Amino acid sequence: MRLFRNLSVILLSFALAAPAHAFETSARAAYVVDVTTGTVLLNKNADTPLPPASMSKLMTLYVAFEAVRSGRLTLDERLPVSQHAMSFGGSTMFLDTTDRVRVEDLLRGIVVLSGNDACVVIAEALSPDGTEAGFARFMTQRAQQLGMTNSVFKNASGWPAEGHVMSMRDLALLSRRIIEDFPEFYEMFAETEFRFDGRAPSNIHNRNPLLGLGIGADGLKTGHTQEAGYGLTGSAKQGDRRVIFAISGLDSMQARARESEAIVNWAFRQFAQKSVVKAGEELARAPVWMGEAATVGLTPAEDVNTLLPVLDGGELKAEIVFTGPVRAPLAKGDVLAELVFAPADLPETRVPLVAAEDVAQGGFLTRLRTVSGLLLSRLQQGPEGTL
Structure with a gap:
C-alpha cells in the first residue's frame, strides 16, 4: 500500500x-548575522564564492589555533623561515631566512599585521607535506568539515590565485567558530598594534577601522586585492548581543570603514531581541x-x-x-x-x-x-x- x-x-x-528598513549596501557581497538569536539581518550574494584576499587568513589562524590546542605547536616554539616565506611582498613581518620566530609572534603577526610571510611559516610547519600548497589542500578539507561549502584555498595568505575563493556566509561561520572555539586567542583580534623585534615601524597597526570607535568592535580581519576590492570580516559585541558580518568588493579603504561602521550601528540600533x-x-x-x-x-x-x-x-x-x-x-x-x-x-x-x-x-x-x-x-x- x-x-x-x-x-x-x-x-x-x-x-x-513593525516592518524594518532594509540596509542598502554598496558592497558586492555581504552577510550580517546576529549571533545571539541567529537572525540573519542581511544577505547579499552571501553564498557566492569570491576572492577573499587576506580575510582567508582567518582559516590559516583557525588551523593554527587547533594545532596549539592539540599540542602539535606550542606558543614558545620557534619556527624557521624558508626562502619561499621570505619572498612574499605586500603586508609582511619582514622576516628573513636567518630568523626563527616564536609561534605566538607569528600568530600576532598574522592577526594584527596581516603578515603574508608569517602565514607561510605556519603553513609549512603544519602542512602534511611541508609545502604551502599541501597546507592549502588541508585547509580546504577542514573548511568542508566545518560546513564552509563555498571555500577553496590555494595558499595560506589570500595572495591572488585562481580558484582561491570564499563566500561571505563562510567567512561569518568561520569567525563565529574562532570566537566560540578559541576565546583565549580571540583577544588578539582587538589589539590595535604589534611591534615585532623593532622591525617595520611603518607596519605596526591593525587595519581594522572599527577598533577603538567605542561600538564594541573586537575583530576580525580586513582584506584587499585589486580583484577582490576592499573587504572586512568583523564582529562587535554590545551588552548580551554579538553581531558578525562579512563584506567584500568595496572600492576604497574609506568606503570599507564607512560601510562597516554603518552596518554595526544599524544592527544594534534598529533591532531589539524579542x-x-x-x-x-x-x-x-x-x-x-x-x-x-x-x-x-x-x-x-x-x-x-x-x-x-x-x-x-x-x-x-x-x-x-x-x-x-x-x-x-x-x-x-x-x-x-x-x-x-x-x-x-x-x-x-x-x-x-x-x-x-x-x-x-x-x-x-x-x-x-x-x-x-x-x-x-x-x-x-x-x-x-x-x-
Whole structure:
C-alpha cells in the first residue's frame, strides 16, 4: 500500500513588531548575522564564492589555533623561515631566512599585521607535506568539515590565485567558530598594534577601522586585492548581543570603514531581541499515520528569539511546514517540521519543531481503521484515486 504524503503548511501570526528598513549596501557581497538569536539581518550574494584576499587568513589562524590546542605547536616554539616565506611582498613581518620566530609572534603577526610571510611559516610547519600548497589542500578539507561549502584555498595568505575563493556566509561561520572555539586567542583580534623585534615601524597597526570607535568592535580581519576590492570580516559585541558580518568588493579603504561602521550601528540600533515562542509551547498538531494517537503536538526544542525592529506594533507572519501525515512510532523530540518566519525586509529564519510527546504505533484495530478510511477516501475521489 502506498502512503500519500503532502507538504502541509499551517499559518501563524505573532503580534510583535513593525516592518524594518532594509540596509542598502554598496558592497558586492555581504552577510550580517546576529549571533545571539541567529537572525540573519542581511544577505547579499552571501553564498557566492569570491576572492577573499587576506580575510582567508582567518582559516590559516583557525588551523593554527587547533594545532596549539592539540599540542602539535606550542606558543614558545620557534619556527624557521624558508626562502619561499621570505619572498612574499605586500603586508609582511619582514622576516628573513636567518630568523626563527616564536609561534605566538607569528600568530600576532598574522592577526594584527596581516603578515603574508608569517602565514607561510605556519603553513609549512603544519602542512602534511611541508609545502604551502599541501597546507592549502588541508585547509580546504577542514573548511568542508566545518560546513564552509563555498571555500577553496590555494595558499595560506589570500595572495591572488585562481580558484582561491570564499563566500561571505563562510567567512561569518568561520569567525563565529574562532570566537566560540578559541576565546583565549580571540583577544588578539582587538589589539590595535604589534611591534615585532623593532622591525617595520611603518607596519605596526591593525587595519581594522572599527577598533577603538567605542561600538564594541573586537575583530576580525580586513582584506584587499585589486580583484577582490576592499573587504572586512568583523564582529562587535554590545551588552548580551554579538553581531558578525562579512563584506567584500568595496572600492576604497574609506568606503570599507564607512560601510562597516554603518552596518554595526544599524544592527544594534534598529533591532531589539524579542521572544517569538518558548521551548515546549505547542504551536500546532500534525496528523499521524498508523499511530495510537491521531495527532502529535509540534513545539520548538529551545526558546525561539529573533531580532525585530525597535518600534512596536504590527504582526510577524509565520508558517509551520511539514510533510504529513507523519508516521508512527514517534519519540518525543523527533524533528518533524519547521517554523518559518521572516520579518519584513529580512531574510527568513527556519527553526526546527519537534514532537511534543511520544506516539506509539497503533495496533491491529488502528491499522484497520486507517486503511478503511483511506479506501473510503479513494473511492470518494473516483477512479483516479489509487492505492
